[in-house]
Amino acid sequence: MERKIKAVQYGTGKMAIFTMRYILEHGGEVVGAIDKNPNIIGKDIGHIMEGKDLGITVVSTDDAEELLKRVKPDICIIETMSLLNDVKDSLMLCAKLGINAITTCEEAFYSFNSNPTVSKEIDELAKQNNCTITGSGYQDIYWGQLIASLAASTNKITKIKGSSSYNVEDYGIALAEAHGAGLALNEFDEKIASIDRISDEERENLINSSNYAPSYMWNVNGWLAEKLGLHITRQTQKCIPQTYKEDIASSTLNMIVKKGNATGMSAVVTSETEEGILLETECIGKVYGPDEFDKNEWSIIGEPDTTLIINKPQTVELTCATIVNRIPDVINSKAGFIPTCQMPELTHKIKDLNEYIH
DSSP, X not given: OOSOOEEEEXXXXXXXXXXXXXXXXXXXXEEEEEEOOTTTTTOBHHHHTTSOOOSOBEEEGGGHHHHHHHHOOSEEEEOSOSSXXXXXXXXXXXXXXXXXXXXXXXXGGSGGGTOHHHXXXXXXXXXXXXXXXXXXXXXXXXXXXXXXHHHHTOSEEEEEEEEEEEEGGGTOHHHHHHTTTTOOHHHHHHHTGGGGOSOHHHHHHHHHTTOOOOOHHHHHHHHHHHHHTOOEEEEEEEEEEEOOSSOEEETTTTEEEOTTSOSEEEEEEEEEETTSOEEXXXXXXXXXXXXXXXXXXXXXXXXXOEEXXXXXXXXXXXXXXXXXXXXXXXXXXXXXXXXXXXXXXOOOOOSOGGGGOO
């Protein structure tokens, strides 16, 4: 492609500050921005990025369709919510208009195993209008591609065990509340943990009716299974509250999380496979105390055993850089709702993004 890649930023919160800057630094062009926050609508994206004005102002979600039709972007970057039902309208709008879209929605990373009905709707509409929809972000590399690469150097695998922690303060109030941050333990049990004390049949019914709320690793296990050629026979998850030894102030929740109350949660997903390889993965999202930090740890258990530990990854920046580096793959991909496990291995883009478009 000879011209610059044109991108629209949908959601201009904490993540967008990095994403929009990275697009510009990689030779792309931000031609529009969309948000529902009345305090953001009308502001210049340069102001949001704490720089000089760039002549692009944020419009309301009510005007999203008109903007997308007018600017005709090559890609729409959707950085809003974590569940597919919450981003369905924005993804369906892009699919209807034939606009490629990439989202940080964690469920969209591999939503066919948690919300197949909506996933199929998006897939069919994207195919009809010849565009690609996908989910990506931190998990694309640090819970996905890296783990598949470790597996590729292993003779025999009996178990893959993963754990990753992140500070919910970095991602906004919707994510923090979804992790039960700030709840008393009895409230956490009622609103969060009890959802998964159900039978396999009840869970399957929830999934098929688009009413299941998966933890992030639920979708990661599906992604890993497809990438590694595994076939999951049973999958369960358990949500466990996290606490801290003293009160913690949360700017995102605008409250003091009292000692003994939930600062967030650990969600453990266990997947059994036909091939006998067990996937046991955990994501820990919480309001951090002063001595806590992001950590990513994965072990391949078999012959040989291998453990990978990454301490203090800059999760927000890594997420946004992954999104931007994925853009050419999305544009080059076949049409549909395509998980990144079906795309080429992600690479750092040295040249301007448009130079990678076939």
